[in-house]
Amino acid sequence: MPPSPSQHAADALLINGQSLRSIRHHIHQNPELCYEEHQTADFIAAALDALAIPYERGLGGTGIVATLTGSGSRDAGQAPVIGFRAELDALPLTEQNDFAHRSLVQGKKHGCGHDGHMTMLLGLAAWLSQNRDFAGTVRFIFQPAEEGGAGARRMIEDGLLEAFPMDRIFSLHNWPDLPAGTVGVMPGPIMAGGQMIEVTVRGQGGHGATPYACTDQLNIAVQILNQMHVFMARRLPPFSPAVLTITRFTGGEAMNVIPDQVHFDGTIRILDDVAANIIRTELPSLIEGIARSWGVEADVTLTDFYPVTSSNASAAELVETAARNIGLKVETSATGLRPAMTSEDFSFLLQKVPGCYFWLGQGGEHGLHHPSYDFNDDVLPTGVMLYAEIARLALDQGKIDG
Ligand SMILES: [Zn+2]
Ligand SMILES: [Zn+2]
Structure with a gap:
């Protein structure tokens, strides 16, 4: 050679x-x-x-x-x-x-x-x-x-x-x-390996003045988003680095109307299968559970992107x-x-x-x-x-x- x-x-x-x-x-x-x-x-x-x-x-x-x-x-x-x-x-x-x-x-x-x-x-x-x-x-x-x-x-x-x-x-x-x-x-x-997560929170919207008479999807979605970050901090071992970033959050059209649904999505990055598996098996049910506790539904799609x-x-x-x-x-x-x-x-x-x-x-x-x-x-x-x-x-x- x-x-x-x-x-x-x-x-x-x-x-x-x-x-x-x-x-x-x-x-x-x-x-x-x-x-x-x-x-x-x-x-x-x-x-x-x-x-x-x-x-x-x-x-x-x-x-x-x-x-x-x-x-x-x-x-x-x-x-x-x-x-x-x-x-x-x-x-x-x-x-x-x-x-x-x-x-x-x-x-x-x-x-x-x-x-x-x-x-x-x-x-x-x-x-x-x-x-x-x-x-x-x-x-x-x-x-x-x-x-x-x-x-x-x-x-x-x-x-x-x-x-x-x-x-x-x-x-x-x-x-x-x-x-x-x-x-x-x-x-x-x-x-890192990547996953994409999409969440849609569906409930019954109504007048902005009467949230007690309907379900407030925006407020519930914000709680879910915050709990997702708590999940990343508390459920993943610190020796399995991971990042979750929600990059899009959409819902609502008027200042006095509670929307029927709110959508948000973002990216997850991990450096090993440990974190990827915990996220895959536990995060969707956490999100669905929070939604259920407020009487609404959450559709969660978690997709593996690049390994x-x-x-x-x-x-x-x-x-x-x-x-x-x-x-x-x-x-x-x-x-x-x-x-x-x-x-x-x-x-x-x-x-x-x-x-x-x-x-x-x-x-x-x-x-x-x-x-x-x-x-x-x-x-x-x-x-x-x-x-x-x-x-x-x-x-x-x-x-x-x-
Ligand atoms: Zn590039
Ligand atoms: Zn490149």
């Missing part, structure tokens, strides 16, 4: 005569939303054609899986298959930047850096296509609809893992909270080693790195294939999903180097268990 590229070599990679920066800018200018990433997928496919890497399109709708097998040899059945993933989709967000590569599409932008992720994965593909003397296979997965559309799950449902089996799988996300080039990695949970994103310990260790090997600073739980309470659909893949999801610091003053956010091009070569070193270590390891 060849050594990983130097910073200079990674920065000098060209695909179809284009630098990684210009590729990133092109993708940034042409954002597409969940499951509509047709032109983006065409662009990725054209880049793979230029690299002469075979691929299959259409998994999960717009998804692409490219496969590169090295020219090196190993004992039969011992050559590992390593997967890397990037996301195709942008956000329904109006860009507040005026640089030359700003989004050309009103109301859509790459506000999560997936433009950078695709570019780094193409950079890895370019590097490995020029350095094919490795023993094993590398897959490049470009998935649709990470932003709420569970594109990774859709690809799995479309047979991704049967058609393209993998021994190990990796994905990075740029991370504005870490300095540019610093890697954040830890075994176990790094991003916890949890990295395999040996894969996380491999990422940490790779980062140190190429001279990057590493933050781990030992240095105070903590999981994020946001969610990520790479979790579906990590449920099926051991692997690691990690952060590549990119600095910057704007966080992910901010209208002024932009991916930091300076970390493009860093991401390629890191991916290449992870591939090198994982391919050198060969097939391993767990």
